[in-house]
Amino acid sequence: MSYHAPRGVNDLLPQTAQAHLWIESIAHEVFSRYGYVLIETPLFELTEVFVRGIGEATDVVGKEMFGVYSGAAAGKLVVGETLKADEQLSLRPEGTAGVARAVVEHGLVPPGSPVAKYWYAGSMFRHERPQKGRLREFHQIGAECIGAAEPSSDAEVIIMLMRFFETLGLSRDSMRLYVNSMGDATCRPAYREAVRAFILDNAESLCDECVRRAETNPLRAFDCKNPSCNTIMAAAPLITDMLCEQCAEHYATVRELLDVAGLVYEENPRLVRGLDYYTRTVFEVQVDVGLGSQNAIGGGGRYDGLIEEFGGKHTPGLGFAVGIERILLALQAQDIQAGKVPVPEVFIAAVDGKARTVAFRIALALRDAGLAVELDHQNRSLKSQFKLADKLGVSCVIVLGPDELASHTATLRYMDTGEERCVPLDTLTDILSEPIKT
Numbered sequence: 001m002s003y004h005a006p007r008g009v010n011d012l013l014p015q016t017a018q019a020h021l022w023i024e025s026i027a028h029e030v031f032s033r034y035g036y037v038l039i040e041t042p043l044f045e046l047t048e049v050f051v052r053g054i055g056e057a058t059d060v061v062g063k064e065m066f067g068v069y070s071g072a073a074a075g076k077l078v079v080g081e082t083l084k085a086d087e088q089l090s091l092r093p094e095g096t097a098g099v100a101r102a103v104v105e106h107g108l109v110p111p112g113s114p115v116a117k118y119w120y121a122g123s124m125f126r127h128e129r130p131q132k133g134r135l136r137e138f139h140q141i142g143a144e145c146i147g148a149a150e151p152s153s154d155a156e157v158i159i160m161l162m163r164f165f166e167t168l169g170l171s172r173d174s175m176r177l178y179v180n181s182m183g184d185a186t187c188r189p190a191y192r193e194a195v196r197a198f199i200l201d202n203a204e205s206l207c208d209e210c211v212r213r214a215e216t217n218p219l220r221a222f223d224c225k226n227p228s229c230n231t232i233m234a235a236a237p238l239i240t241d242m243l244c245e246q247c248a249e250h251y252a253t254v255r256e257l258l259d260v261a262g263l264v265y266e267e268n269p270r271l272v273r274g275l276d277y278y279t280r281t282v283f284e285v286q287v288d289v290g291l292g293s294q295n296a297i298g299g300g301g302r303y304d305g306l307i308e309e310f311g312g313k314h315t316p317g318l319g320f321a322v323g324i325e326r327i328l329l330a331l332q333a334q335d336i337q338a339g340k341v342p343v344p345e346v347f348i349a350a351v352d353g354k355a356r357t358v359a360f361r362i363a364l365a366l367r368d369a370g371l372a373v374e375l376d377h378q379n380r381s382l383k384s385q386f387k388l389a390d391k392l393g394v395s396c397v398i399v400l401g402p403d404e405l406a407s408h409t410a411t412l413r414y415m416d417t418g419e420e421r422c423v424p425l426d427t428l429t430d431i432l433s434e435p436i437k438t
């Protein structure tokens with residue numbers, strides 16, 4: 001039997017793993033400027049955390065979660081016993097619910113405390129049909145700004161997201177930023193009802209799924225994959241016409257501040273994000289090239305009711321998540337190299353066994369001095385060590401043989417020019433720590 005990774009799940013081979021690391025390092029750099037600190041929550045949580053946080057009627061919770069069962073719980077399932085709530089665990093399909101749970105559990109944002117800003121990076125799991133840019137294990141970077149109610153925080157989060165994409169090198173012209181307001185507990189119920197009524201009025205022309213959504217999650221009908229449903233939903237009532245005064249004012253200020261920042265965006269009154277917790281501002285960034293139909297590279301919004309869902313005091317907040325795999329596809333389409341696998345700077349070639357011991361010692365000293373050093377561990381001939389050094393792409397080879405050992409020296413060969421020089425062993429660290437001259 002030959003083994004392979006499960007469907008929709010990829011190995012991150014060194015080139016890709018390095019690219020992920022590079023993207024995360026840019027996130028760290030950009031987000032730090034805005035006051036964000038790293039948080040890590042578990043890869044799996046009580047299923048109830050996602051049901052509460054994301055919403056039972058969402059596709060993510062209703063159809064896409066991977067369960068996690070311990071031996072005992074799996075045994076109970078086999079015999080058809082019901083699992084207790086604390087035996088029902090799921091792999092996280094997104095990061096916000098876990099962060100909100102942690103905020104409440106550890107009392108991280110008590111009333112009156114300053115805004116807490118967290119970012120995270122890690123695997124998320126959704127049982128979706130795999131295709132380009134859509135995986136079952138994928139990697140997100142996310143940010144959550146908790147305790148902030150003012151529209152300036154919405155604008156700041158969106159600006160930070162766009163700065164992150166720009167710092168990665170994605171051209172501004174290749175990205176489209178969509179914004180909308182989904183209203184709040186005052187105005188959304190009436191809007192939901194209006195969309196529900198619209199769907200029922202048009203039930204004959206809409207797909208079965210959309211008609212079902214009328215009762216469970218009517219706004220999701222805007223996201224139907226079926227083009228004929230999209231055409232019909234284009235005539236549905238728009239939230240922007242039904243926002244209450246406070247929501248309309250909040251949304252207007254967000255747009256005003258995006259203008260202040262010079263951000264180009266499009267208002268999209270049909271943008272409804274797939275998770276239940278959003279209130280007021282929502283946003284999404286799409287790219288034109290490289291991704292086909294899975295063209296959203298990131299999105300997010302405000303979730304003023306979420307912390308209360310987990311038993312906390314009313315605490316407004318908002319955040320976003322971006323998909324690393326999709327960002328990589330977008331970067332590739334724009335010929336942007338995302339991080340390089342590091343190459344050693346120096347290779348130490350040893351002529352014989354005695355020289356190998358010295359080479360080993362020198363390698364340690366040079367690495368401790370901050371240089372990336374490689375040497376042979378396969379008992380290669382000197383010629384083969386040089387070939388390897390060349391293949392690795394090092395700029396300088398240190399040659400150690402009987403003559404060098406006798407005179408406490410080393411021969412340095414610069415690979416670009418072939419130039420050689422003999423230097424005392426105790427000056428190696430100093431010489432090599434200088435920028436290598438060729």
Ligand code: AMP
Binds near residue numbers: 094139299326
């Ligand atoms: P969401 O949590 O659905 O708002 O997704 C945020 C971002 O994560 C999206 O814009 C995508 O870039 C990425 N993403 C979501 N689902 C997947 C998936 N199944 N495979 C790869 N990336 C995904």
